Amino acid sequence: MANNLGLAVKPVTETPEAEIKRVAEWINTEEYKEKNFARTSLVINPAHACQPLGAELAAHGFEGTLPFVHGSQGCTSYFRSTFNRHFREPAPAASSSMTEDGAVFGGQNNLHEGLENAYTIYKPKMIAVFTSCMPEIIGDDLTAFIKNAKQKECVPADFPTPYANTPSFNGCHIHGYDAMLLSILQTLTTGKQVEGRCTGKLNLIAGFDANTGNYREYKRILEAFGIPYTFLADISETFDSPLDGHYKIYPGGTKLDDAADSINGKATLALGTYSTAKTFTWIKDNYSGKHVSMPVPFGIAKTDALLMKISELFGKPVPESLKAERGRAIDLMTDAHQYIHGKKFAVYGDPDYLLGYVSFLLEMGARPHHIMCSKGTKKLEKELQALLDASMYGKDCNIYMNKDLWHMRSLVVTDPVDAMIGDSHGKFAARDAKIPLFRFGFPIFDRVNLHRVPLIGYQGTINMLSTICNKFIDITDETCDNRHFELMR
Numbered sequence: 001m002a003n004n005l006g007l008a009v010k011p012v013t014e015t016p017e018a019e020i021k022r023v024a025e026w027i028n029t030e031e032y033k034e035k036n037f038a039r040t041s042l043v044i045n046p047a048h049a050c051q052p053l054g055a056e057l058a059a060h061g062f063e064g065t066l067p068f069v070h071g072s073q074g075c076t077s078y079f080r081s082t083f084n085r086h087f088r089e090p091a092p093a094a095s096s097s098m099t100e101d102g103a104v105f106g107g108q109n110n111l112h113e114g115l116e117n118a119y120t121i122y123k124p125k126m127i128a129v130f131t132s133c134m135p136e137i138i139g140d141d142l143t144a145f146i147k148n149a150k151q152k153e154c155v156p157a158d159f160p161t162p163y164a165n166t167p168s169f170n171g172c173h174i175h176g177y178d179a180m181l182l183s184i185l186q187t188l189t190t191g192k193q194v195e196g197r198c199t200g201k202l203n204l205i206a207g208f209d210a211n212t213g214n215y216r217e218y219k220r221i222l223e224a225f226g227i228p229y230t231f232l233a234d235i236s237e238t239f240d241s242p243l244d245g246h247y248k249i250y251p252g253g254t255k256l257d258d259a260a261d262s263i264n265g266k267a268t269l270a271l272g273t274y275s276t277a278k279t280f281t282w283i284k285d286n287y288s289g290k291h292v293s294m295p296v297p298f299g300i301a302k303t304d305a306l307l308m309k310i311s312e313l314f315g316k317p318v319p320e321s322l323k324a325e326r327g328r329a330i331d332l333m334t335d336a337h338q339y340i341h342g343k344k345f346a347v348y349g350d351p352d353y354l355l356g357y358v359s360f361l362l363e364m365g366a367r368p369h370h371i372m373c374s375k376g377t378k379k380l381e382k383e384l385q386a387l388l389d390a391s392m393y394g395k396d397c398n399i400y401m402n403k404d405l406w407h408m409r410s411l412v413v414t415d416p417v418d419a420m421i422g423d424s425h426g427k428f429a430a431r432d433a434k435i436p437l438f439r440f441g442f443p444i445f446d447r448v449n450l451h452r453v454p455l456i457g458y459q460g461t462i463n464m465l466s467t468i469c470n471k472f473i474d475i476t477d478e479t480c481d482n483r484h485f486e487l488m489r
């Protein structure tokens with residue numbers, strides 16, 4: 001064996017070809033699946049990211065906001081590179097760059113120096129601070145540290161510095177998103193509630209959603225209704241700004257004044273009941289107007305429910321243009337059902353997206369045969385089971401809570417399905433099972449432009465259905481014999 005300089009390298013160990021072949025076959029067996037599912041202390045390829053990554057996404061959704069990671073640089077690079085690779089856009093964020101001395105003596109000095117530099121150099125309108133594992137493990141007190149930073153004038157006393165504790169050994173990216181969004185709203189709305197004032201607007205919260213097409217779709221729906229709105233944590237421009245030759249460090253985001261005034265809104269709609277749970281609980285107790293929490297609108301039934309709720313909240317009928325769009329989606333479902341009906345799927349991802357995949361598939365008469373969440377709860381399991389029980393296509397489908405994509409690999413090789421739905425991390429299992437992977441989740445590292453293709457609403461239903469059915473038709477064309485290679489499909 002030679003290295004890339006052509007020099008001979010002696011391997012530390014050598015595995016005979018026959019042994020490699022034997023193990024490769026063994027990991028596809030029921031016997032191995034049993035051992036894999038008996039695993040308790042090791043996670044392999046989980047379908048979730050850590051809390052601070054979600055906090056960073058929420059911070060990017062506000063005008064002029066610099067996400068600031070209190071913790072180590074490596075974690076910060078991981079969050080930024082994940083967003084870079086998914087959106088293929090820059091994701092500027094600062095770090096207090098804690099190293100060994102910070103771990104021993106506490107990270108206050110790092111935080112103060114970092115805040116002062118970030119404020120002076122990057123001139124943000126707000127700095128949103130959140131933590132990585134290291135300061136959480138040593139017990140850094142963010143409340144005291146930020147108070148001290150203002151006393152030392154590292155940043156002005158009235159400069160908005162929301163902060164959230166986002167320990168990664170607890171929860172995942174959706175919980176970090178929720179915690180950061182809550183802190184941002186609490187900070188910006190303090191003292192802004194005005195007795196008797198109503199902005200007349202809908203506050204819309206999309207939850208942890210890294211599909212910029214979805215944000216544009218929500219806006220299009222509200223504009224069709226003619227309803228004024230404030231989108232809370234709007235990343236649609238931040239991660240989808242036009243290439244015009246000029247770099248902008250803070251493109252887009254919800255205007256801070258609008259976010260502050262959102263406390264006087266006519267109504268607040270939080271989508272994604274799992275990634276907005278804490279924020280919604282606080283909003284219910286503190287915001288004016290009506291408050292509603294609903295699932296992410298995947299498929300027809302969930303989109304119908306959203307439009308009916310918006311109509312009810314604002315006393316406006318569902319616009320004809322959206323009714324026509326619904327009709328087109330139903331027409332496609334009728335045209336396409338023969339290609340997807342009865343097909344089995346393995347689905348994995350965030351709770352809010354999973355609930356969406358499952359209801360969309362059941363609406364099409366497809367079977368979400370393996371359903372996996374790597375950070376799930378009993379409540380989610382019950383909700384998924386209720387969806388399965390309500391449809392004849394949910395029979396014999398199985399839910400796997402707190403399992404990972406190595407478990408999923410065992411499932412799809414021993415109990416085959418026709419396709420997988422999830423994020424790019426599932427591609428290894430999909431390849432081993434020789435089935436397509438539909439990349440609808442987060443992150444998507446290995447395809448271009450998918451974050452711009454909406455999945456929510458009637459248009460999202462059309463997009464998902466077209467992608468899935470056309471792929472199945474491609475497979476038929478690619479694998480059939482000459483006699484069955486037909487012009488019509």
Ligand code: SF4
Nearest residue numbers: 050075078132133168
């Ligand atoms: S799990 Fe902890 S150490 Fe790892 S990247 Fe996330 S914050 Fe950093």
